[in-house]
Amino acid sequence: MKQFLAFVRKEFYHVLRDRRTLLILFGMPIAQILIFGFALTNEVKDSEILVVDYAKDNASQELLTKIGSSRYFNIRQAAFTHKEILGTFQKGKIKAVVVFPANFNGDLLHHNKAQIQIITDASDVNTANMITNYLSSIVMDYQNQINQNLEIPYRITPEVRMLYNPQLKGAHGFVPGVMALVLLLVSVMMTAISIVREKETGTMEILLVSPFKPVLVIFAKAFPYLALSLVNVVAILLLSVFVLDLPVKGSVALLFAESTLFIITCLALGIFISIKTDTQQIAMLISLMGMLLPTMMFSGFLFPIENMPVPLQIISNIVPSKWFYIIVKSIMIKGLGIASLWKETLILLGMTVFLLLVSLKSFKIRLQ
Template sequence: MKRFIGFIEKEFYHILRDRRSLFILFGMPIVQVLLFGFAITNEINNVDIAILDHSKDATTKVIIDKIAASEYFSIKQFIDYEAAIEPAFKKGQIKAVLNFEKDFSNKLISEKKATIQILTDATDPNTANTISNYMASILQNYQEELNKGIALSYQIVPKTRLAYNPELKSVFMFVPGVMTVILMLVSAMMTSISITREKELGTMEILLVSPLKPLQVIIGKVVPYILLAVINAIIIILLSIFVFRMPVQGSLFLLGAESLLFIINALSLGILISTISASQQTAMMASLMGLMLPVILLSGFIFPISSMPIPLQIISNIIPAKWFIIILKGIMLKGVGLAYIWKETLVLLGMTLLFIGISTKKYKIRLE
């Protein structure tokens, strides 16, 4: 037992002496959380738009003023004719054009109907769709003001209630994903070079002749990174709460326990990569490039898994990050307990034991 504890202490000293490793372990996650948290958003603010007003009457002026008063749009220019719309889009000056038809106010009074065309730059489909929805919402509110007090024969009034994220803040969706990506990539990347480093430095022979069993070596390599990754997770959670105002509706203890399980899972995966890699460069590439795309694309971080083709939905089940994101959103946003996430927890636990088992077996082969 003393030898095992000494081995763990040696790993701690080695990590603390390596300033580059410490920067990767603590510096990069903080930068990434801040960068992802502020940069990744599906909300719009101060989008530059243009107005083409064929009518120029009192009603169109009221509508234009309402749009200008909102925080979502900024009227960049007024266009006098339709031929000027396409050049404005091509120059990248605007993202949308609001086109009022002729005699807008007269038609609205006499025919009870007038048309406003919303033209958007759909080179970015998501942004174009969001702009269109926001614009339609402002126009809908104005229409309700006009019809206030008027009784209609039949009315269907949908009332929407947005559970868990009523303000539709995109950061609430992205923070769990960013936390998952960072913990997975940093943890796996750091441990993936642990055994390959021993090979390249020529100290692998010491491990080969030591009385430590393969399982003890594997665990000894993981333990120091567990403690450091836990500190990392605490920093990320604190940034999420105090910088991005991310709520934690559920148990902090359960959140910590699930985060610890995922950290061990990621570290075990890194050790597995380390045992089958011949060099630090190979291990680094496998952990960074081999995990980054699957974690980002197939975990449900950015794109909903239900919208993917069936083969990709099946493949996503072997991505540990998918299950951890479900757990994080459940605890932080929905406030659920273990009774609702026990299946995802068992999946992560099973994957962790599998990674450790395969790593131990691969290490035994190298000992022979």
């Protein structure tokens, strides 16, 4: 144990002294989260909103003025009808359409409730969500305003339609996606490189001649990256909660447990790569091409897997990050517990055990 600790301490020295490593370790996740995050908030400002007003009465005009005075929206009056809306979306400039039905004011006065329709272009899910949320809160605000002196309240219900992507697939997908990417990069690439570096410099030989057990060498090398990856998970979650306002709906403890599992999967992969390669460059190339690219393509983070041809869908199943992505998304966004995620967890666990066994086995062969 004392030997192990001496080793782990040495590994931390390595990491903390190498500025480039540190930059990748902590700069990258923060940069990625912030880039994605600000891309998100900037888009909603000054969005072009098209209004189709069949009512043209007092209430609709008042509500429109309110929407127009917000800094988020610029209003364009439409001269055409409902049916032509699709065409305007295809041109891309218009982010949402607000439709007031005929007799909007009348419905409010006589039935105490009225409807408006909000149609957004949900191919860009984050923007669509943001816009409907803002519009809905403006409508709520207006409703409270006119209800101030009334005994029977008026109700305006916005009816929301998400065009192109009604189930909002990929919503807030980037935080789980970035998490998978960052953990993968840190755990696979960094571990592989740090082990191969010892081979390159010849220190691995010295370690193997020492009474320190070879298997422990590998574990001691992987351990700091497990710790640092967990720090990264904390950083990403803090950023997503406090900077991006994306709370963790499910259990944080479960999220950490699953992340730890995924990190170990990645470490096992990194160890495997490091055993099979002899130079840092090759280790890095394999990590990037073999791990990063499949994660981008097959985890569902950037491209929906459902839309892929069947062979690619099958391939996506062997990419560990796909399962991790599903797990994180379910916990963070849908608030699901282990009861609904045991299948994905089991698959990830299976992969981890398999990879660990394979790398330990090839490590032994290598020693002969």
